[in-house]
Amino acid sequence: MPKRPASHANFPHTRMRRTRSTGWSRRLVRENELSVNDLIWPLFVREGKKISEPIPSMPGVERHSIDHIAIKAAEAVELGIPAVALFPKTPADKKTDDGKEALNPDNLVNQAIRTIKAAVPEIGVIVDVALDPYTSHGHDGLLRDGVILNDETVELLARQAVVQAEAGADIVAPSDMMDGRVGAIREALDKKKFQNTQIMAYAAKYASAFYGPFRDAVGSGGVLQGDKKTYQMDPGNSDEAIREIALDIAEGADSIIVKPGMPYLDIIRRVHETFLIPIYAYQVSGEYSMLHAAAANGWLDLEAVMLESLIAFKRAGASGVWTYFAPEVAKIIRGITD
Ligand code: PBG
Numbered sequence: 001m002p003k004r005p006a007s008h009a010n011f012p013h014t015r016m017r018r019t020r021s022t023g024w025s026r027r028l029v030r031e032n033e034l035s036v037n038d039l040i041w042p043l044f045v046r047e048g049k050k051i052s053e054p055i056p057s058m059p060g061v062e063r064h065s066i067d068h069i070a071i072k073a074a075e076a077v078e079l080g081i082p083a084v085a086l087f088p089k090t091p092a093d094k095k096t097d098d099g100k101e102a103l104n105p106d107n108l109v110n111q112a113i114r115t116i117k118a119a120v121p122e123i124g125v126i127v128d129v130a131l132d133p134y135t136s137h138g139h140d141g142l143l144r145d146g147v148i149l150n151d152e153t154v155e156l157l158a159r160q161a162v163v164q165a166e167a168g169a170d171i172v173a174p175s176d177m178m179d180g181r182v183g184a185i186r187e188a189l190d191k192k193k194f195q196n197t198q199i200m201a202y203a204a205k206y207a208s209a210f211y212g213p214f215r216d217a218v219g220s221g222g223v224l225q226g227d228k229k230t231y232q233m234d235p236g237n238s239d240e241a242i243r244e245i246a247l248d249i250a251e252g253a254d255s256i257i258v259k260p261g262m263p264y265l266d267i268i269r270r271v272h273e274t275f276l277i278p279i280y281a282y283q284v285s286g287e288y289s290m291l292h293a294a295a296a297n298g299w300l301d302l303e304a305v306m307l308e309s310l311i312a313f314k315r316a317g318a319s320g321v322w323t324y325f326a327p328e329v330a331k332i333i334r335g336i337t338d
Helices: 023-029 066-079 108-119 150-167 181-191 209-218 239-250 262-274 285-296 302-316 326-334
Strands: 039-045 052-054 062-064 083-088 124-129 142-144 147-149 171-174 198-205 255-259 279-282 320-322
Touching (some): 039 066, 039 108, 066 083, 066 108, 083 108, 171 181, 198 239, 198 262, 255 262, 302 320
Parallel strands (some): 039 062, 039 083, 124 171, 279 320
Antiparallel strands (some): 052 062
16 A cells, blocks of 8 residues: 655644635646547537527537538637537438438438538547437337347448448447447458548447437437337446446547546546546536526526536546537637627
């Protein structure tokens, strides 16, 4: 056991409030800082033209048609946000049991990737690898007789990732929690000469009730048959997260995601102490909406809780955060008010 540091002088010699007594001093002793460079901005894509449609359960968040998504990406660049993540709301008539629209090079998300890369090539584009936007049953994988098929799903995910890389995705983010998908995706990408396409793995993704508003946003909630507990993790587990992450790293993940964020800060801290890999927290839809709802009631100060919730991820050991607050936070950090 390392020895504790020699005991500090006691009160009144030691006064912890001394360094807190002025703004300049608090800034000097500050241990963690939130930067625009820490932000990943998730965006929702829909079909149509010139549309930005509000999502009632996510105040301030909209689904954008592809022309508008390019404008949002340009806004991100302007604000210094390094990357956006795209989520499509697939029209119901394109959803099937086998989710084959996921492999369509011209599906909504692939069109959005191409449009953004043509308009603002300097931004990082991240896209989920999973079948849930495309399946009529709302699951991330193939469903047969009530069972989510692992290996058959992994084959499709590897093909989906290649199609997304061909569209120009910089980072593919498998969010499905199937076993072995990171390795299969890495091999498929490399075979097609996409050695430099990054994999940011949703490595520790919990079967959480905090995803509700997101499922409204992409239209997968109403159709979801059952729950995702046979592939997403049980909220009570921590050792299992470490095993999941060890596997994803061994399979070639470049970075990993812990999701949701705030209720899982202990996981972020533990992963940070266990592995040397960039960790991203996903502050999910329910966390976002919860803070908004309380603020709308006058119970919380939105700007203050937004910043406090985000610095918590940095303190826990995250390299960055996926957050729907990204543009607001970026403006605050940069001192822009509008
Ligand atoms: C789908 C996916 C989900 C989220 C990101 N990718 C939902 C789910 O697993 O059902 C949730 C994001 C959020 O709640 O903000 N694989």
